[in-house]
Amino acid sequence: MPRGRLPKPHNDIRFYSFSSMPGLSRLDAMSDPGGPCRRIPSRGVRMQSRFVISLSLLLSAWLPGAAALAAEQGWKPEGKIEYIVPSGPGAALDMAARRLGHILEIRKLAPAVVVTNKPGGSNAIALNVLQQNAGNPHYLTTLGSTLLTGRANGTLDVTYSDFTPIAVLLDEFVTVAVRADSPIKTGRDLIEALRRDPQSLSIGVASSLGNHIHIGIARPLKLGGVDIGRLTVVPFKSSAESLNALLGGHLDVVSSSTPNVVAHIKSGRIRVLAVDAPQRLEGTLAVAPTWKEQGIDVVGLSSQGVLAPKGITPRQRDYWVEALREATRTPEWQEFLQTNQLREHFLPPDQAVAYLDRQYAEIRAVLKDLRLVGD
Known part of the structure; x- marks a missing residue:
């Protein structure tokens, strides 16, 4: 190409x-005193002119x-x-x-x-x-x-x-999450499982292989000793779709950015294993440990x-x-x-x-x- x-x-x-x-692009010409509104004899057209000028004023409010x-x-x-x-x-x-x-x-x-x-x-x-x-x-x-x-x-x-x-x-920042009923409880658990068999768990990312969401999970796994070239990674069009697949039992793990997981954390349906922030986040994400807390020295690139x-x-x-x-x-x-x-x-x-x-x-x-x- x-x-x-x-x-x-x-x-x-x-x-x-x-x-x-639509159509307001013509208002300036229609409301111009020297334009087509200048010689208007009928009451109906005068009302239309006033309406157009009023709309023009509303538009100019920005x-x-x-x-x-x-x-x-x-x-x-x-x-x-x-x-x-x-x-x-x-x-x-x-x-x-x-x-x-x-x-x-x-x-x-x-x-x-x-x-x-x-x-x-x-x-x-x-x-x-x-x-x-x-x-x-x-x-x-x-x-x-x-x-x-x-x-x-x-x-x-x-x-x-x-x-x-x-x-x-x-x-x-990129989070790594599993369903709330998953036997994997921490980021360290995930690393150990994938060190034993990098292909044992399916990982969802959005929206393409090799993007920042994929990198967001690959970097800490690599530092933990996982052969990241052998991972089973499934791309989705959006993190909304990959998280729905996780909740439906079609994936084991999802990597996604923080805005996508907030509602699911509140509902109690997922567990965030780790986030690649430099320190623990606040609010709803306060429950999520950083990778650094778990001995993996990594901060996001997104x-x-x-x-x-x-x-x-x-x-x-x-x-x-x-x-x-x-x-x-x-x-x-x-x-x-x-x-x-x-x-x-x-x-x-x-x-x-x-x-x-x-x-x-x-x-x-x-x-x-x-x-x-x-x-």
Whole structure:
């Protein structure tokens, strides 16, 4: 496959914002005193004109929040923002994107945010949308670790430098869980079972082999002496699906990020054996020991950010950098991080790229151990 070309997108699952209002793109022309509304003799048309102007005023309600940024950056978004999520509905990436989109709307940093799910292909399907809309700042996607792993294992011919990195927003942690009735009680129990027979337990990951979720369980197992190249690993489209398979008795173990397990911990249906956080998390995840607590010195490599198409202007990029910085300072975003036990980590473009470069080098080393890449 030539570099920079991706497969045609499919699996388009679209969810429209409550603030999307088709047809409003013509309001400026319709309400312009010098336009078609100037010579209107009939009462019915005058009422229509007043209605149109009222709608125009309602639409402009988002402008105060964007006005300050626009004054600084010299640009502001007009019309809906297409936010492409490279995972299925209900997955961790999807939850973060929907919360972020909601905040951008209510804080008047974007007029409307439409979230579209395009899972599969190690982000290739989602990235294809950005490639088709090069230079258009009204398209964004999640910059997740799967993009790094996809590039490292050769399933992607593009990487973040082929687009416009806007920011890293957060670090996420990967949990390893079993059903509540499993005989495996701790991370050490899991390691011992897999050291004896690496193929004895089925492990679910989402959404592709060699991604950050797969790496999130492989790294501690390798440090524990497991031959991780012989593991039985089953990929799913989302962690929501892999956890459902675990609960249904179709898997023995699931590796997933923290947002996906919160509800299942509360219900008492799963046991989290370990989490790759640097210290024990709070809230619902406080019951989950870290790998470090169990003698395995490992901390996660996963992050989430935002990526825009190649070819947007510096002013457009800078608008989104500051809009996202403002959004991540809100109580709504902080509450989301706290609930899902995610770590705030805002990095603007240059720092984000340096951080991703370091992650990429470490990820590639692990993939060699998984025998998913060559030397």
